[in-house]
Amino acid sequence: MQTNDSNAAPGADGKIYDVVIVGAGVSGGIIAMELAQQAQRNLQVLILEAGPPIPASRENYLDRYYNAYYKMPESPYPPNPAGSDPGDENVGRATTYDVVFNVTNPDKSYLVQDLSNGQTPFCSTYERVGGGTLWHWLGTSLRLLPGDFELRSKFGHGRDWPISYTVMPPLYARAESEIGVAANVADQTYMAGLYEPKDYEYPMPGVVQSYLDKTLKSTLDNVTLYGQPMDVTPTPAARNTIPYEDRRVCAGNSSCIPICPIQAKYDATVTINKALDTGNVTILYQSVASQVKVDPVSGEVSGIEYLTWKDPHGGATGKGTAVGKFYVLAAHAIETPRLLLLSATAELPNGVANSSDQVGRNLMDHPLYLSWALMPSDKPIYPLRGPISTSGIETLRDTMFRKEWAAFRIEIGNEAWNFPITDPYQTTQDYIDGTNVSQLNPNGLKLHGKALIAQLNGLLIREFRMANLVEQEADPESRVSLSPTHKDRLGLPRPQINYRLSEYTRQGFKKAREVNSAIYKAVGATEYTKTDPTKPTYFEVDGEGFNYYGAGHIMGTTIMGSSKHDSVVDPTSRTWDHDNLYIVGSGTFPATGTGNPTLTIAALAFGTADTLWKRLSD
């Protein structure tokens, strides 16, 4: 149905949609599905997606992963991160390959990282393909905790959310149903008051804990640190433990990141396909939003211009304008502010939705402290079997110590030392070449035959790692802006990054190391965590050196607040400046909290869909 009760001229396809969404990921997918399923209204939704379509089968992506020498989160997805020239890509994106190899070279790194004046690199990445970044997520689906919403008022750091946890349980329940979260409420005892109603049940039973989890748990049950028990808690995960919505049960492929071979892990293509099944949703792929147009009289958004492409390196082949009554930007926390800044005009010289000057600012992550250790020889734990992580330690997420140091959760990894040193590859090479990059071959042994097999077996079955997701405060100087010097193949300025860790977060790292080392000691493991002072991620706190990694949790940049003077969107995710423009995704988070962001992203998207439905019904 073509709607025509708007003053706007129709778009390139002659239509005026009810809602135009930028980005075919989890947020955009949920909003499209929720609106398009309101059958009585026959609402029409258009999604502009910069990247290629959702493939009919995941086999090609899986094959790209098998054949990638650098097995990184982005390896399965186009463009190939290894050796990509970001100036020659229509649709580039941040990659781990860039973080490892190109971070100091803006000619090779998609993100132009300003490392002057003690700034350090932003290390988290995303995808620009149909289905978005959830292709490569781990699946962790923790709820945020009440204190996560009150970082300023309760602990004196960063910003508060303008909403409290009390509004979240019904939204979380809808998100948990849509993405299919497996967990047992009885296991999530680290915080009272998370579930409403109290007899709430997750849609699937919790994921079975790994042999590693059980081994650690048996020792740590009696260990207390900072007044908190070191409970090894099963992690709620969007991972099927029973058949769910025609998707298979997890077979423990140990490749959740970067791709589940059997879609037992939820990804946004599930929701997008449901949206498409309504017949009321159109997706334009390979259509890169390049300008949000604002009517200078009404102040409302009047259309979104986009560039189309065919050859990934060939530049634009056409352009159009998408027109709707409402607009939703759902392009994640680097591309969304980039688009708003790209949309600057004579009337809006700072860009769209930016009267507060906060667009692009407050860029945050959960800077990740990585540590690794070897269990004793009589206590192998058999890694790389099962989901990459099945448990964590959650008890230090919301204590009063948050006044002094940034809180964190601990993710326990069932993946040997794959994250820290790419094992089993590194240790294997060490024992064939007589090298010691892994630190596991201190005598430089060069083995062959059965001695090689016995040595590798004896070491690899004992490797595990823990990762602490440390919270970060909103800092206006950590930001995304437009590079004045570097563009993509479409001629659009690439994102420039300024980023730094606050003293609060650095103190959190210090505690993370102290806690992890105490845990390793308690379980009898030998720690091999290594710090490399030559890496751009090196920093010191109180004379102690650390490296940090990206958690993949890009947050801030279009933050939610209670005042139009210091935030970009209001508590409903509507931009303060433009009545018909909404922004969804973790870009709206004013504080990172201590849980992985996707579940909260999905929950807030349901809330925004409700708001849009109400306004469209008026």
Next chain:
Amino acid sequence: MDETQSKATFVALSQALTGIPGSLLAPSLDPTKILDTVYNAFVTNADPCAAQLILESFQALKSKGLSDDEIATAIIADPATGPLAASITKLWLLGNWYPPSGSATPTVVSSNAYIEGWVWKIMQAHPMGYSMLEYGYWAEPPPPLSAILPPSGETVPQSSRS
């Protein structure tokens, strides 16, 4: 050496280097054609003279009646064959071709080579992204290594023991 001889010698050499019986490296029932995959990667990537040299060295040492262990020790110690021997061992274990010179970026030979890499079996796991097991298997230890790789002297994997 014709191709059949060359392939057979390659398997015997690989057994000496990896400690994995040739009957497991190149099983008579070979549905994934892993021997072709690995052998072709060796022939395609190794310098032809170096490839010929390492196979001939193996045959010469074998004809002297040396054991697998003695042969592997000699080949690895010889600067003319050692680097290529290391590449062959890594190829079987990891499915990647690491150029003996170490100067170029290694490459994954193929999906098949990756999935059939022996390191996954050696660590009693499975390739990342390729599990043939069922939900929840990760809660318990795997079968012992001897169920996959027979201890010294045996050629047939023994049944699992717990």
